[in-house]
Amino acid sequence: MNESRKDTVAFWLFVSPWVCGFALFSGEPLIASGLLSFTNYSLFAPPSFAGLDNYSALLNDALLAKSLKATLAYTLLAVPFHLVSTLALALLLHSAVVGQALLRTLYYLPSLVSGIAVALLWSSLMDPHSGFIHTFLSSVLGLKGPLLLQNPKSVIPSIVVMDLTSLGSTTLIFLAALQVLPAELFHAAKIDGAGRLKTLFKITLPLLSPVLLFNAVMDVISSLQVFTPAYIVTKGGPEWSSYFYVYYLFRAAFFQFDMGYASAMAWILLLLTFASICLIVALTRPFVYYENKPAASNKGGRRHVV
Amino acid sequence: MFNNNRLRRLLRLAGCFLVILSMLAGCAGGGFGAASSPAASxxxxxxxxxxxxxxxxxxxxxxxxxxxxxxxxxxxxxxxxxxxxxxxxxxxxxxxxxxxxxxxxxxxxxxxxxxxxxxxxxxxxxxxxxxxxxxxxxxxxxxxxxxxxxxxxxxxxxxNATYFYYNKDLFDQAQLPYPPTNWDDTTWTFETMRDVARRLTLATDNPETHIYGVMHELSPNALSWAFGGDLLPADAYETGLIRKPNVVTAENTAAIRYFSELALTDGVSPSHQALSSAYTLGNPFLSGKIAMTITGGWGLRSYQSADFRWGVAAVPYHEGRQVPLYxxxxxxxxxxxxxxxxxxxxxxxxxxxxxxxxxxxxxxxxxxxxxxxxxxxxxxAAELDMDARDLKEVHEGALKYGRRADNHLIAYYPIILDTMNQSLGPVWNGTTSVEEGLADMQRNLESLHLE
CATH class of the missing domain: 3.40.190.10 (Periplasmic binding protein-like II)
Incomplete structure (x- = not known):
C-alpha cells in the first residue's frame, strides 16, 4: 500500500463515524421526510401515496398562516435583538476591563443550560404572581401584575427576552473575530482623532461585516425554528400569538400523527429558510467587506472603511 | 501518517473492543437474569x-x-x-x-x-x-x-359526572339560599345564576379581597352543551372524526356570549387573562374568592383541601342542557x-x-x-356535610343529563380543544365579537383536516 493510498484509507477511517452518523441520522430522515410528504402516514398504518395533497392542503390552512405570522414576528424581533446584544457583549468582553478573564468565562455559563430549563426559568421569572420581574415592576415602577406571557401583545417580546440566557455561542464568534482585527487600522484611526463611536461604525463593524452576516444567517435559521418556549411555556398561545411554525409542525406530527402533512411542512420550512438566507445575502452584499477578496468584489464594502 | 504495523494494531484493538462490547450486550440481554430465575419464566x-x-x-x-x-x-x-x-x-x-x-x-x-x-x-x-x-x-x-x-x-x-360547586361560606355571608340539587328545577337557570353571582360579587380595588360570583372550568364545547348547542357535528361522536365542524349556530353563539358577558359586562367572573394566570397558583376556586364553579366530579376530591365549606348542586337549567360524563x-x-x-x-x-x-x-x-x-x-356526603339523598339526587341528575365526554369519543381531541380555546381567546378578552370568534374557530377546525 503506497503512502497516498494509506492516507486515503486513514482519511475515510477517521471520517467514517461522521459519514455513518450523517447518513443514518440526517441523510436518511431527510430523504424519508421528502418521500413521506407525498403520502398519508399516521405511524400506525403503512403510508399511502397522496400525491401533492399535503402541499395543496397547506395553501388553505388558516393555522399555517397564523404560525407563519407568529414565527415572522418572532424572527423580526429576535434576530436584531440577538445580534445587537451579542455584539455589545463581545465588545465589552474585548475591552480591557478589570476581571476580563473571569467575565469571559462567566458569560458563557448560561449557554450551557438546556433550552427547557431556560424556558422554565424565564417562565418562573415572568410569573404574574410571584415572579421576580413582576415583583420588581410592581414594587419599583408601581405597575400592577404585568401578564407578560398571558397577553398576546407582550408574549413575543417576552420570549425574545428569554434569549438573554443563550448569547454565549454568538458572542464567542464575535469575540474571536474582534481579536483578529488588524490593530494598525485602530491605531491609524486614533491618530486621525476618531472617537469610539466613529471607530466602531467606520472600522469595527465594516471589518466584522462577514461575521455579522454569518451570525445573522445563523440567527434567522434558529429563529425560524423556534420551538421550546412555545412547547414548554406558552403552548402556542395566547390567541395563537406564539403558535410558531415548528410547534405547529410538531403538533401535526405527534398530536395528530399526520406525518405526511408534517413532512410537507418541514420541506416548506426548508425552502422558506433557504429563500430567507438568499434574500439576506443579496440585500447585504453591498455592505459586507471581505478583506481577502479582490477590490471589485468589495466595491460596496470599501465605502465603509476609513 | 500510518504505517502498516500501526494500522494493523489499531484494527486489532478495535476488534477486541467490539468483541468485549458484544459480550457485554449479551449479558445485558437478560441471559444471566433469565438463567437464575426459572420461576419468572x-x-x-x-x-x-x-x-x-x-x-x-x-x-x-x-x-x-x-x-x-x-x-x-x-x-x-x-x-x-x-x-x-x-x-x-x-x-x-x-x-x-x-x-x-x-x-x-x-x-x-x-x-x-x-x-x-x-x-x-x-x-x-x-x-x-x-x-x-x-x-x-x-x-x-x-x-x-x-x-x-x-x-x-x-x-x-x-x-365522573359534571357538577355545580359552590362556596357555602360565601353564600351564608350573603344570606343566599344554596343552589338546588334537583336538576329539573326550572327556576335554577343560568340567568338566576347570573343574578346570584352579582349578589355574591364583592368588587374591590385590592385583588386580595375581591370576591367573584362565578367561574367555570368547562371546555368551550361543554359550555355550548349547557345551552343545548354543540360545536362539533353529531356524527363526530360516532365516527371519532370531524368531517364538517358546525360551530356558528344560534345555541353556540348564545352560550359563548353568556359566558363571555359574565366577565366582560357583568364583572361577576375574573377576566380570562387573570384566570389563566391564577391557575399557576392552583385551582382558583380553592382560593375562597370565587363563589361558584362548574367542573367534573374530580372536584369532589380536589376541593377537599379547601379551608372553607362547600357543596355540590345541579348545573343550572336550560332547554336542551347537557353536561359531560367522564x-x-x-x-x-x-x-x-x-x-x-x-x-x-x-x-x-x-x-x-x-x-x-x-x-x-x-x-x-x-x-x-x-x-x-x-x-x-x-x-x-359525610365528607361534604350533606345528606346522602341530596348527593344521590345531584349525581343521578348529572347522569340523566350527562352525555359521553367529547374528549373520550373524538380522536386527536387535545389539538381540537386547543384550537377551540385559542380561537375564543379574543372573545373572552373582548377584542372580537362572539360571531367572529366562532367563525374563526370554524376556519381553524377545518384547517386541522381531521376527517
Missing part, C-alpha cells in the same frame, strides 16, 4: 401503563401487590409516565410495537377514540360474554359507551401476547372487591360499578 408479564400521580401511584402499587397474591402466574409491571408525556409516550410505544398490555385510554389528553383509530385496542366482547355473570354490577349503558360496531373496547371503572375504562392492547391474563387483570381492576372498590376509597373517584354507589354516596 413461567409468569406472564403484563405491562400496566399509568400516568404519574402521587395519590394514584399508592393505589397502583397496592393493586399490583394484591393482584399478585391471588394471581401468582401473572406478573404486573407498572409503567408510570408523567401526565404531560403520556400520549406521546404511548403513541411511540404502540408505533414501535411495544404497546403496554393494559391502560386507561382516557387517562391523558388524548382519549379512547384516538387509540381506537390507531387500531390499538383489543375487542373484549368474547371475554366479557364469558365473564358476564361475574361482572353483573356494571351498568349496561356505561358498557355501551365503549361498544363500537358491536365490539367492546373498554370496561368502565369510574364515572366514564373511564380499562382497555387491553390489540397487540398483547397475553390477552387471557390481561383480561384477568381487567376483571380484578373493575371488581368491587378488587381495584374498583379500592380506587373509590383510596383515590376518591365515583365508581362505575352500581354495587359501590351506595357506599360512595354515604362516604362522600
Amino acid at each position: 413461567e409468569q406472564a408479564e403484563l405491562v400496566w401503563l399509568m400516568s404519574t400521580d402521587p395519590v394514584k401511584n399508592k393505589w397502583q402499587e397496592k393493586t399490583v401487590a394484591e393482584f399478585g397474591h391471588t394471581h401468582p402466574h401473572i406478573r404486573i409491571k407498572l409503567l408510570n409516565v408523567p401526565y404531560e408525556q403520556f400520549d406521546q409516550k404511548l403513541a411511540a410505544l404502540i408505533a414501535s410495537g411495544n404497546a403496554p398490555d393494559i391502560w386507561n385510554p382516557n387517562q391523558a389528553d388524548s382519549g379512547f377514540a384516538t387509540y381506537l383509530q390507531m387500531g390499538a385496542l383489543l375487542d373484549l366482547s368474547p371475554y366479557y360474554e364469558n365473564s358476564k355473570a361475574e361482572m353483573n354490577g356494571l351498568d349496561v349503558k356505561m358498557m355501551d359507551i365503549y361498544r363500537v360496531n358491536g365490539k367492546l373496547y373498554g370496561v368502565p371503572y369510574i364515572s 366514564v373511564d375504562p380499562w382497555s387491553i392492547s390489540a397487540a398483547t401476547s397475553h390477552p387471557d391474563e390481561a383480561w384477568e387483570f381487567v376483571k380484578f381492576l373493575t371488581s368491587p372487591d378488587g381495584g374498583a372498590g379500592s380506587y373509590m376509597t383510596d383515590v376518591g373517584r365515583t365508581p362505575a360499578e352500581s354495587g359501590l354507589l351506595t357506599q360512595w354516596y354515604e362516604a362522600t
Whole structure:
C-alpha cells in the first residue's frame, strides 16, 4: 500500500463515524421526510401515496398562516435583538476591563443550560404572581401584575427576552473575530482623532461585516425554528400569538400523527429558510467587506472603511 | 501518517473492543437474569401503563401487590409516565410495537377514540360474554359507551359526572339560599345564576379581597352543551372524526356570549387573562374568592383541601342542557401476547372487591360499578356535610343529563380543544365579537383536516 493510498484509507477511517452518523441520522430522515410528504402516514398504518395533497392542503390552512405570522414576528424581533446584544457583549468582553478573564468565562455559563430549563426559568421569572420581574415592576415602577406571557401583545417580546440566557455561542464568534482585527487600522484611526463611536461604525463593524452576516444567517435559521418556549411555556398561545411554525409542525406530527402533512411542512420550512438566507445575502452584499477578496468584489464594502 | 504495523494494531484493538462490547450486550440481554430465575419464566408479564400521580401511584402499587397474591402466574409491571408525556409516550410505544398490555385510554389528553383509530385496542366482547355473570354490577349503558360496531373496547371503572360547586361560606355571608340539587328545577337557570353571582360579587380595588360570583372550568364545547348547542357535528361522536365542524349556530353563539358577558359586562367572573394566570397558583376556586364553579366530579376530591365549606348542586337549567360524563375504562392492547391474563387483570381492576372498590376509597373517584354507589354516596356526603339523598339526587341528575365526554369519543381531541380555546381567546378578552370568534374557530377546525 503506497503512502497516498494509506492516507486515503486513514482519511475515510477517521471520517467514517461522521459519514455513518450523517447518513443514518440526517441523510436518511431527510430523504424519508421528502418521500413521506407525498403520502398519508399516521405511524400506525403503512403510508399511502397522496400525491401533492399535503402541499395543496397547506395553501388553505388558516393555522399555517397564523404560525407563519407568529414565527415572522418572532424572527423580526429576535434576530436584531440577538445580534445587537451579542455584539455589545463581545465588545465589552474585548475591552480591557478589570476581571476580563473571569467575565469571559462567566458569560458563557448560561449557554450551557438546556433550552427547557431556560424556558422554565424565564417562565418562573415572568410569573404574574410571584415572579421576580413582576415583583420588581410592581414594587419599583408601581405597575400592577404585568401578564407578560398571558397577553398576546407582550408574549413575543417576552420570549425574545428569554434569549438573554443563550448569547454565549454568538458572542464567542464575535469575540474571536474582534481579536483578529488588524490593530494598525485602530491605531491609524486614533491618530486621525476618531472617537469610539466613529471607530466602531467606520472600522469595527465594516471589518466584522462577514461575521455579522454569518451570525445573522445563523440567527434567522434558529429563529425560524423556534420551538421550546412555545412547547414548554406558552403552548402556542395566547390567541395563537406564539403558535410558531415548528410547534405547529410538531403538533401535526405527534398530536395528530399526520406525518405526511408534517413532512410537507418541514420541506416548506426548508425552502422558506433557504429563500430567507438568499434574500439576506443579496440585500447585504453591498455592505459586507471581505478583506481577502479582490477590490471589485468589495466595491460596496470599501465605502465603509476609513 | 500510518504505517502498516500501526494500522494493523489499531484494527486489532478495535476488534477486541467490539468483541468485549458484544459480550457485554449479551449479558445485558437478560441471559444471566433469565438463567437464575426459572420461576419468572413461567409468569406472564403484563405491562400496566399509568400516568404519574402521587395519590394514584399508592393505589397502583397496592393493586399490583394484591393482584399478585391471588394471581401468582401473572406478573404486573407498572409503567408510570408523567401526565404531560403520556400520549406521546404511548403513541411511540404502540408505533414501535411495544404497546403496554393494559391502560386507561382516557387517562391523558388524548382519549379512547384516538387509540381506537390507531387500531390499538383489543375487542373484549368474547371475554366479557364469558365473564358476564361475574361482572353483573356494571351498568349496561356505561358498557355501551365503549361498544363500537358491536365490539367492546373498554370496561368502565369510574364515572365522573359534571357538577355545580359552590362556596357555602360565601353564600351564608350573603344570606343566599344554596343552589338546588334537583336538576329539573326550572327556576335554577343560568340567568338566576347570573343574578346570584352579582349578589355574591364583592368588587374591590385590592385583588386580595375581591370576591367573584362565578367561574367555570368547562371546555368551550361543554359550555355550548349547557345551552343545548354543540360545536362539533353529531356524527363526530360516532365516527371519532370531524368531517364538517358546525360551530356558528344560534345555541353556540348564545352560550359563548353568556359566558363571555359574565366577565366582560357583568364583572361577576375574573377576566380570562387573570384566570389563566391564577391557575399557576392552583385551582382558583380553592382560593375562597370565587363563589361558584362548574367542573367534573374530580372536584369532589380536589376541593377537599379547601379551608372553607362547600357543596355540590345541579348545573343550572336550560332547554336542551347537557353536561359531560367522564366514564373511564380499562382497555387491553390489540397487540398483547397475553390477552387471557390481561383480561384477568381487567376483571380484578373493575371488581368491587378488587381495584374498583379500592380506587373509590383510596383515590376518591365515583365508581362505575352500581354495587359501590351506595357506599360512595354515604362516604362522600359525610365528607361534604350533606345528606346522602341530596348527593344521590345531584349525581343521578348529572347522569340523566350527562352525555359521553367529547374528549373520550373524538380522536386527536387535545389539538381540537386547543384550537377551540385559542380561537375564543379574543372573545373572552373582548377584542372580537362572539360571531367572529366562532367563525374563526370554524376556519381553524377545518384547517386541522381531521376527517
